[in-house]
C-alpha cells in the first residue's frame with residue numbers, strides 16, 4: 440500500500456496544554472483511516488496539522504514520500520489534501536455551482552461554467568446525490584450543504600480527504616449514504632481520514648488510530664479490533680452501559696403546547712398546528728429529519744419566536760405572551776443545537792459562560808458588584824463535576840474542544856433548571872464516555888421529577904432514554920410511539936413522512 444501522507448513526531452502545545460505529543464502515523468492511499476478518541480484528545484489538532492491549518496511545534500510531514508511543510512490550507516489543497524470541517528465554509532447566498540466555481544477559481548483554475556456543470560452532474564451521479572446546480576446553498580438541507588462542500592473539494596482533484604465529524608449533523612440514513620460514498624472514494628484510490636465518535640462508523644473503516652491526551656495509544660487494523668477494545672483504549676474502561684430505566688408514573692404536565700402555529704423569517708409555516716405535552720418524571724423524545732421545525736419548536740417554547748396562533752403553558756402558567764426571561768424564571772433549562780450560535784459566548788471564559796444569565800443571582804454578587812471569587816469557585820466545582828477538560832475556569836470557551844464546550848452548556852443548563860429541560864441534540868460531538876455521563880444526568884433529572892423534551896438525530900439517544908417518542912414532520916407531530924414497540928427503521932419512515940402510527944402527541 441502506498442503511503443499518501445506521513446506524519447512523524449508531531450507535537451503541539453497551547454500554553455500548558457499538550458494537544459499533540461510526538462504523534463507519528465501513516466495514511467495510506469485506498470484506505471479509510473479513522474481518528475478516534477475522547478473529547479480533547481487531539482484529533483482536530485492532528486487533522487489541522489495534516490491540512491496546514493495548525494502549525495506543529497515540532498515534527499515533520501511527507502507527502503508521497505517527499506518531506507513537505509504545509510504553511511496553509513491553500514498549500515495543502517495545492518498538494519491534493521482537502522478537508523471538510525464541521526462548520527461549512529460556503530457562501531450561503533450563492534448557488535451550488537457558484538460556490539464550486541469560487542472554490543476552483545480560488546485555486547487559479549479556469550473552469551467554464553458549462554464544463555463545471557457537466558462535471559458536477561457526473562460527480563452527483565457517481566455518488567447518488569440529488570444536487571441542483573442552481574439551488575441556493577442556504578436553502579438546502581444540511582446534508583446537501585455538506586455535499587456541496589465535498590464536491591467543491593473533489594473538484595480540485597484531492598487525493599487525501601479529511602473529514603471532521605461529518606456525520607454529526609446527518610440523519611442515520613444520510614450518514615449511511617455518506618459512509619458508502621467514502622468507501623467508493625477509497626476504492627478509487629483516495630486516502631480518507633475520518634474523525635468520528637460513532638463506533639458503528641469507526642468499525643466500517645480500514646484502520647483506526649486512537650489518541651488519548653495528545654498521545655497515539657494504538658493504530659490498528661479495524662478488522663482486528665472490536666468496539667469493546669476501542670472503548671477501553673479510548674477511555675481506559677469498557678463503555679457498554681445499561682441504564683436504570685425507572686418507568687415511574689408520570690406526574691403533572693410541565694409543558695403543554697396546543698395547536699401552535701409559527702411562521703419563519705421568510706413568512707413560511709415552520710410550526711403547523713403542533714401539539715405536544717411533557718409531564719414531570721417523563722422524557723419525551725422528538726424524532727425528525729433536521730429542518731422539520733425542531734429548532735423553531737425549542738425557540739418558540741423559549742419565547743424567542745412569536746406565535747401566529749395557539750397556546751403554551753409551563754408548569755400550569757400561560758406563557759404564550761411571555762418573554763424568554765419569564766420562561767427561564769420558571770426554571771426551564773435549554774440546551775440548543777448550535778452551541779456556538781446560541782449556547783455560548785466564545786470570547787468569554789468558562790466561568791462567565793457557566794453563570795451566564797445568573798449574574799443577578801445573590802450567590803454571585805457582593806452588594807452591587809460581581810463576586811468573582813464565588814463565580815470562579817462555582818465554575819471550578821462545575822468543571823470537575825461535568826469533567827470539563829481545560830486548565831482553569833478562566834479559559835476562553837473558544838479555546839475548548841467541541842465536546843468540552845458542549846459540557847459547559849450542559850453544566851449551566853442542568854444546574855440552573857428546576858422543572859423542565861429542553862435538550863436539542865445534547866450528545867452531538869460528544870465521545871462515548873461523555874454520552875454515557877449525559878444519559879445518566881438526564882435520567883437522574885427525570886427521577887428528580889423533571890420533564891424533559893429531547894430532540895436527537897441519534898435514534899439511539901431516543902430509544903435508550905425516552906418514555907414516548909413524538910415524530911415531527913413539516914412542523915407537525917405526525918405520530919407518537921412507545922420506544923419498546925418500535926424499530927429505528929419504522930421511526931425512520933415516520934420521520935420521512937412515509938408511515939403513520941396510532942396515537943397523538945397528547946397520548947401517554
Ligand SMILES: Nc1ncnc2c1ncn2[C@@H]1O[C@H](COP(=O)(O)OP(=O)(O)OP(=O)(O)O)[C@@H](O)[C@H]1O
Nearest residue numbers: 453458478479480481482483484838839840841842
Ligand atoms: N486554539 C487553541 N488554544 C488553546 N487550546 C487549544 C486550542 N485548540 C485546541 N486546544 C486544546 O488542545 C486539546 C486538544 O483539542 P482538539 O480540539 O484537538 O481535541 P479533539 O480530540 O478534536 O476533541 P473533540 O472530540 O472534543 O472535538 C484540548 O485540550 C483543547 O482544549
